[in-house]
Amino acid sequence: MTSAARFPVLIDAPQGADAVLEGLDPEQREVATALHGPVCVLAGAGTGKTRAITHRIAYGIRAGVMQPGSVLALTFTNRAAGEMRGRLRQLGAAGVQARTFHSAALRQLQFFWPRAVGGELPRLLERKVQLVAEAAARSRIRLDRSELRDVTGEIEWAKVTQTVPEEYPKAIADSGREAPRDPAETAGIYGAYEQLKRDRGAIDFEDVLLLTVGVLQDRPDIADRVREQYQHFVVDEYQDVSPLQQRLLELWLGGRESVCVVGDASQTIYSFTGATPEHLLDFPARHPDATVVRLVRDYRSTPQVVHLANGLLSQAVGRGAEQRLELVSQRDPGPEPGFVEYPDEPTEAEGVARGIRELLESGVSAGEIAVLYRINAQSEVYEQALADQGVPYQLQGAERFFERAEVREAGVALRGAARAGDNDPLLQETVGLAAQVRAVLGTKGWTTEPPAGSGAVRDRWESLAALVRLAEDFGRARPEAKLGDLVAELDERANAQHAPTIEGVTLASLHAAKGLEWDAVFLVGLSEGMMPITHAKTAEQVEEERRLLYVGVTRARAHLTLSWSLSRTPGGRAGRRPSRFLSGLVPGAGSGPAARGGARSGGNGDRAGGRRRKRGPLRCRVCGRGLTDAGEMKLMRCEGCPSDLDEALYERLRDWRLERARQLGQPAYCVFTDKTLMAIAEAVPEDASQLALIAGVGRRKLDRFGDEVLALCAGEEPVAHERESAGGTAAESGATDTDT
Template identity: 30%
Template sequence: MSHLGRFAGHRPRRQRVNESRGQSVERSTSKFENKPFGASSARVPRAELAAGAAARQTASVGGQLGELDAAYFRGLEQAGIRLNPAQIAAVRCTEGPLLTLAGAGSGKTSTLVCRTGYLLDVRGIEPSGILLLTFSSKAAAEMRERIAGLPGIGEYEAGRIQARTFHSFCLWLLFSQGGQKEIFGDTRRQHIQLQQIMRELSLQDAYPPENLLALLSSYKVNLMTAQQLPEKSEADRQMKRILLRYEAWKEENGKIDFDDVLTGAHAMLKQRPELLERLRRRFTHLMVDEFQDTNLLQYEIVKMIAAPRNNLMVVGDDDQTIYSFNGARSEFILEFEKLYPKARVITLDINYRSVPAIVGLGNEVIRHNKMRRNKTLRAANGGSLLPAYMRPDSADDEANEVVEFIRREVAAGRREYGDFAILYRSSSSNRAVLEQLVIRDIPHIDYGDGRLLYEHWLVKPVLDHMRLSINRRDFDAMPSVLPTLYIARDKGMAHIRETDAGRPKKGPLVHLLTLPGLKDFQLDKIRQRLEMIRSLKGLVPAAAITQIRQSFYDAYIQAGEHSEQTSHREMLKEMLDELETSAGRFDSIVSFLAFVDDMLLRNQQTAAVKSQAQGNRVALMTIHKSKGLEFPVVFLIGASEGTLPHSSALGADSLRDTRVGLEGDASYAEALEEERRLAYVAVTRAKEQLFVSSPAMQRGKKAAVSRFLLSAFGQDTSASDAASRAEFGGRRVGAPDPGRFGKVRTGRMGRADAQPGSSGQSRGAAAPARTQSVPVWLCTSDSCVAWTRIMHSKDMNAAHKPCPLCGSPMKKGRKDVPV
């Protein structure tokens, strides 16, 4: 039996383990099952297995090929390259527009490479007449290398082919025409320049630089300029002033960024028809890889060069359009024949990557999208392993299970660390699993920014307020506090240090009260902040974070976003919620900060030896980062409502930063379909094994299993859709949640299954209330159901407590309470 037999429906053995509360309970050694929790159907989706002849056809089978064609394909076979009928058809279609729909793992790169060889070897096209565009320099280099390895084609011919990224090609074009501006592509330097501009405009730290750059980029890739930025609100006007100043600074200093490379090439082609005509004569055949990732600006450049011959082959998969935030549009594939009525469409529908059950799950996940080309993938590879599903209590339980499974597999010699990838919807979702990998010294590589949650610019001020509550002379913690008081860091810290040198204080922040130029209301805010910092010391860390957020920080962040409802604001709230969840495991601020410092130190040591190659390390990355990659074993974590699909998508019809021209139901439908495409991409990264985890609690709130999983098993998810849309679309995105760690209270429930404040309605009468798990004292008397929330560290550290209602002893525990 396979070592994974227990994941395929076999009942796992059970063992007794000690819980953190010291109680002995029964728990399964494995939480994985062969269908998602709550799935109504036991039928496991499986893809049809492609017959051998269809999966890999020899060139000699068909008989319809001409002599030259047959000789070319026989040469490929002798080199170990065997194509199926659809791939051969795409290779031989060399004249006119061609849309090649390439499903996940369907061999699109082999098709592009062999088609290039066919153009050279059979059609006699000059190598310099072929333009092959893709989206990463790694992919372009791989294309050139594989083309050079084809029979009869050497490195010289392959080197003459223009196989480039869009940016590389446009940069080549600009420089070939005398362009001399310096590339200003270092993100850190861009951020510094924007911060400098904001200081000059007296808008210190008003907007995160990454938000400003993303806004500017979205306009440029949609053929608009900074001059066309909106001016509907004061926030709009301020951002426009900043970005216009940024654009002017680049022009004055002879610099261009990566978007400018594309806009500059596009403008040059529009303004110089003789240059465009030369390019059209030279490049007789164009091919575009990953066409679903193309934005409007890139598509316009391709169309201009391809015309009027239109010998244009585009290869892509509308089901993998997941970069709408970068301007990618699925309609470019969906409406290809509208622009090119004579276009031929060929579908590559055989998956060579994954076992049938993984391909089948992907098929069932994506088929519920309405805005897509109809295609169902078949599997070329056999295999009986099934995807396995887990329903852990929380993200921390999830991380424990995942990392322990990886450790066991490697220890048993069944896998190497490099076989595993852990995928998640958003970067903040890796907090728990990254901590487990670091704590257990398991080799791993984080393909994000390499920073822990605790290092993020949003989180650091919260932690520094907590540090100051423990040590009010912590000068390192002060700089991040000052912007939240709308005081410039450099000016404020210089005043604090200078004044404290002559008159040392127990809490040097008090020197801000003598900072010249402050108004009365600012002085009041400083006094309130100093009092709040002193009050934090007695709180448990989760309550301290809530106090910081409710007192000022949520409002400060919203002010930075100028109260606009954006998906970015939702991401910020998600990070702070995750910080509260992490802090909820600790009894005191001191112990929490000690853990944070230990994690930061360990992560720095790991980062010191980091390289971009995975090697024999567990890979961690967002689903977006994983597109185009494959791994023997994939863990998809956080597959719960509110995370996948993400809350920003569920509330898309109330957000400001949705696609232009899409509002209300249209915006919601588009966002939800992209979330489903993300789920599809995640599932189809796995070659041999797939594990999917759907935590029951996400950031202190109950979370249902992702509708994408349940619908794949035939379940109607319309009810959960309505509930989630009401929850995430009906609230103000980014606003603080009421009731989070509010006043200590005693609750009395009339029924064992009732929640405080419940009306006793039937379960189906309304959508379930949002809840969070909080630390509480529980009465031990069978006849009393009293409970009291724990807010202060002295309560958390106490060994016992009498019930305020019946006097019986109380014990510590946790309780789900409405938010």
């Protein structure tokens, strides 16, 4: 995305109502002009739904049908709400409230609580996990971290489906869901958790919705005040509403029909949180006079990507499938999607990393590439493979950008410099917004070159570098902007959790990828048992897995690669099958399940699969147990088995790595990762053949660093390759060669 797209130059908003309609396609225009009565917009992926509904609001305001303060636009993430507010400002509709359900409800609850209940609103829990852990302890149940997360999720599901603790076991049985633990135990923890909250005068985010519903139901005078304020409602991502959110919407409406809902049943992927597409699917039946508009012109993806997405949904069954949208790409043709079969997961990760390296060399930026997988536990092997290729990456769903300590500190420094203006000595010698930001952040750890290594120092630098890039984009889009303008922009983004892009390949789960898009997407691990996931038992659960894959496919603008492996570990039994969802979609595989031979396409995948030496299953060198975890495979031992690490050698290897990374101008992990160095320091190889057996030491790194590492293992001083020590670049020294 260009800087101009992120920061449109502010101009006078169009004065006439019809001017707002310019540039809309016929269906988007139909949405924008449907100002009266209930409206249902069925919007496929990439069809410009946000554009359509924001123009509808702006058109309604300019036509005199709506007042800005009377419109409440609802969505599901702070980021989406922030984007909507930004677009509305540019269309001259700055007074419209665009919020999440929770944000809108909390604001009303805070305002009306003294009148409805008296006193101050109870303290809001930012995170409920700690209290759930305490509730479990009171119930004499020990939970590890993953179990604690599961129980917390079950409590959230129960609350948004308006299920009280004593009814939870029956609700689980009626829903057909597979509970992560005994429902009676969970019900006990749930009850203890609710009691703890009451004892401590606290509420959680689900309580915000429940209490708002209670106030509006019990106090008609307050409900009338809210309805007097908000007379027009827009609900984005309507397929994701829970029963509790639907109930709150109905109370806000109070029987009126001035509501516009927007959604796509084919993108319902959050049923585990209580979301259901039934409200969207039943909307025309509940509102027989509703205007229904279908947006099917896809402006995001190429015809090749759209064709695959349509083919994937053509096999769907169930209610949602009856109303599926057949997308029509509006873009020029692009490359065909690739389908690659690998013998095992490490080989798959290596092949994907090489494919990403090729895209980078062809001009695709790292920030426009994503690797998407079904569960977060799959990320490690791809982190390792990208590190081995020297490719920077970021994990989607980590700590929120604006909550990082270094970002908060940078914000304070920028705000202080903006207040001081010309009196700030840092700004007296600098000209231009970006230069001023670089000067201020230079006092907080930012440098023109990144530090070596991949730990906290590097993470801090990446955060500050993201702020520098944001300032550069902001300055190009608004040449007259001052430092105070940037600070205001940062505050707005912090409120919306709209973080700037950190340059690196994105690694994310399919669920976390919803709402995002990239030029190139690698969908990995597409084998039975992972896609659909093993615990998807019912037909409905399997169909949600299909929709999850559909969401992944539609994240890609142009380049799309789908891959799977036949075994988890090198040399393991090739017992896996490609996902049933690929049936009939893989070129040359016929109409049945994707055939192994016909499924292979893309040179890298074939080379990786064909040339790799077949090895037996990896076993712990201490206890002999078969190894499946990527970290354990690298160490060649179980995490719990005794380590014979040569600590002095490990420290020498770390010091050597730091210096080599500095010479090459690369992060330290691009030389060797910590796990690889640890494995070397435990094995202490005596020759190249022994060093080559260590996971993470491929042919390229063996040729490049092998002599130096072996010298260190022998207690000698390493000598770098003459060409590299003489100042050769990373590319000249073979940084793009492939490991095998």
